[in-house]
Amino acid sequence: MKELYNGLKTFIGATLISILYHPLAVPYQFGHALYLSVSLEDPKAFFVLIWRFTDGMLAAVGYLLFHTAVAQDMTWNVNGELIEDVVTHREKTSFGEKNITVSSSVGELEEIDKLLPFGHTFSKVLNKAFNQKHHAVGSWKYHTAKIKLEKEHFKKPD
Secondary structure, three states: OOOOOOOOOOHHHHHHHHHHHHHHHHHHHHHHHHHHHOOOOOHHHHHHHHHHHHHHHHHHHHHHHHHHHHHHHHHHHHHHHHHHHHHHHOOOOOOOOOOOOOOHHHHHHHHHOOOOOHHHHHHHHHHHHHOOHHHHHHHHHHHHHHHHHHHOOOOOOO
């Protein structure tokens, strides 16, 4: 529940700042690009700066879309009993836990060699879908490394 509260608080704060900031910063960005192209006597400078701005804004939207997809994946994992039952015979797995993706849960099982034949096929499908050699295992290793990093550097001491 605290994750929902923290996420909502952060989202509302960032939205309020964006409402105040962007109406000032976007016209300034265009004006600055125009000023530089005139002062540098280089008309293409305007287009270079506007391209950097556009590319950066589109990258931010891509980031949002990607992380929205990851959040959806986390909901599949929390509701992952069906997936768990078709990829392994184990009952104590990461399926059903919060803040972990299906790929990471599969990767944990793959790393300890507890996948059923369909689980291996599922992992290979993930490899193809994400164009990676070992997507699920890599996802699990990324997940565990991220937890370690957060504990060491970002979490408040209890």
